[in-house]
Amino acid sequence: MTPDLSLPQATRRTSIIAESRCGRLPDPRTERGPPPHPPPAPLDPAPATSLPNDTQAATEPCLDGWIYNGTRDTIVTEWDLVCSSNKLKEMAQSIFMAGILIGGPVFGELSDRFGRKPILTWSYLMLAASGSGAAFSPSLPVYMIFRFLCGCSISGISLSTVILNVEWVPTSMRAISSTLIGYCYTIGQFVLSGLAYVIPQWRWLQLTVSVPFFIFSLLSWWVPESIRWLVLSGKFSKALKTLKRVATFNGKKEEGEKLTTEELKFNLQKDITSAKVKYGLSDLLRVSILRRVTFCLSLAWFSTGFAYYSLAMGVEEFGVNIYILQVIFGGVDIPAKFITILSISYLGRRITQGFLLLLAGGAILALIFVSSEMPLVRTTLAVFGKGCLSGSFSCLFLYTSELYPTVLRQTGMGVSNVWARVGSMIAPLVKITGEVQPFIPNVIFGTMALLGGSAAFFLLETLNRPLPETIEDIQDWHQQVKKAKQEPEPETASQTIPLKTGGSDPS
Numbered sequence: 001m002t003p004d005l006s007l008p009q010a011t012r013r014t015s016i017i018a019e020s021r022c023g024r025l026p027d028p029r030t031e032r033g034p035p036p037h038p039p040p041a042p043l044d045p046a047p048a049t050s051l052p053n054d055t056q057a058a059t060e061p062c063l064d065g066w067i068y069n070g071t072r073d074t075i076v077t078e079w080d081l082v083c084s085s086n087k088l089k090e091m092a093q094s095i096f097m098a099g100i101l102i103g104g105p106v107f108g109e110l111s112d113r114f115g116r117k118p119i120l121t122w123s124y125l126m127l128a129a130s131g132s133g134a135a136f137s138p139s140l141p142v143y144m145i146f147r148f149l150c151g152c153s154i155s156g157i158s159l160s161t162v163i164l165n166v167e168w169v170p171t172s173m174r175a176i177s178s179t180l181i182g183y184c185y186t187i188g189q190f191v192l193s194g195l196a197y198v199i200p201q202w203r204w205l206q207l208t209v210s211v212p213f214f215i216f217s218l219l220s221w222w223v224p225e226s227i228r229w230l231v232l233s234g235k236f237s238k239a240l241k242t243l244k245r246v247a248t249f250n251g252k253k254e255e256g257e258k259l260t261t262e263e264l265k266f267n268l269q270k271d272i273t274s275a276k277v278k279y280g281l282s283d284l285l286r287v288s289i290l291r292r293v294t295f296c297l298s299l300a301w302f303s304t305g306f307a308y309y310s311l312a313m314g315v316e317e318f319g320v321n322i323y324i325l326q327v328i329f330g331g332v333d334i335p336a337k338f339i340t341i342l343s344i345s346y347l348g349r350r351i352t353q354g355f356l357l358l359l360a361g362g363a364i365l366a367l368i369f370v371s372s373e374m375p376l377v378r379t380t381l382a383v384f385g386k387g388c389l390s391g392s393f394s395c396l397f398l399y400t401s402e403l404y405p406t407v408l409r410q411t412g413m414g415v416s417n418v419w420a421r422v423g424s425m426i427a428p429l430v431k432i433t434g435e436v437q438p439f440i441p442n443v444i445f446g447t448m449a450l451l452g453g454s455a456a457f458f459l460l461e462t463l464n465r466p467l468p469e470t471i472e473d474i475q476d477w478h479q480q481v482k483k484a485k486q487e488p489e490p491e492t493a494s495q496t497i498p499l500k501t502g503g504s505d506p507s
Helices: 009-022 075-079 083-114 116-135 140-168 171-198 202-210 212-222 227-232 236-249 253-257 261-267 269-275 288-312 322-331 333-346 349-369 375-403 406-435 440-456 471-486 488-504
Strands: none
Touching: 083 116, 083 140, 083 406, 116 140, 116 202, 116 212, 140 171, 140 227, 140 375, 140 406, 171 202, 171 322, 171 333, 171 375, 202 212, 227 236, 227 406, 236 253, 236 261, 288 349, 288 375, 288 406, 288 440, 288 471, 322 333, 322 375, 333 349, 333 375, 349 375, 349 440, 375 406, 406 440
């Protein structure tokens, strides 16, 4: 066989030692090509021996690059994110999550100031531009910057979509519409898995999934602005015009034509008065009931994002083809979200949210006791846990938007979204603790899910209740709940007094 002179013998030996020190490499796995010719006798043992991962032997860097045994082109293969550079791949993912984290409060504040619709349109355009820019990135740092912007824009899209859905859809249909929006995410998982399998070049894949958002930014102009936001902003003429357009679209043009600005002001006088007072992040902590809601929701959001990405990042650990498992992970959302919508519609938001996180935490903790030699059982538990966490996300988006009053709804959603992204950013760091003991990550992930589920039971139930418009609304609501809990005690006491009195009268 003709020797390959591009790989000297010394480089071959150094590369094998360096690879053994790195341990398991990320997909696609990397390795040096076959040796150009048999090595000399003194070097014979080195190429044929694999050093244990914990061997503390002296190593030398690989000076002549890597040859990859896969045909797929990824950022790992293009920028050699292996061995000492392996952590850069995780850093790229963390920076993307940091973008989602920062985008939550930023776009939440901008949405309360400039409206839901403009932020939705701008976020679509920003995602299309930054995603396309990432596809043409000349280096890893530039790629990370564009991915950070992608994360910010995704926050703007998700928050604006949820708020528009809640503020437009009637209470009776809110759970159904929220779940249908969640199914769009599920469909996206299926589409992405197929595209990733068909398009092996990461740049073309990135461009393919980014360009359609230019079209979505144009289509978003036909989305009506929130009437509540228009009224609270004093834009009555625009609110009236929007209502008439929606009435025409719904086949109720005559009813829409009868609406007047005076009637709109009269019906929403309470909201108009409350709009004169400016609210901010400090109000979430200043008011006792909002403080409790914020704390419990933050814990639920954090534990959901924390546990969700622990399973999403560990797909290669379950011994199943990564593409097939991704399809299974997407497929479990279909029954999970359907069961969730039934539960939140009949049992209530609080019970659903609490039990979903408790079940997810139990599934993650159960993985500790299942051997890696039982991949089917481990995959089943992981898929079940992922389904519960997907349902938790669907419930949280709806539940959070119903708990916060209109004057603070977007701000509250932004803060909650931040905690979910903090959890997703910390999850990779917790994975590293598995090097100490393999069961430690699952203990931490499962315990946090149990804590988040427990916190949900301290929240108010929003089933079949109108949206709170002001802080006073949610305070009155809380007082009514407290009063309802205390009422049975006096009733019981009043029932016992006549019995005693009646027993003493004959004597």
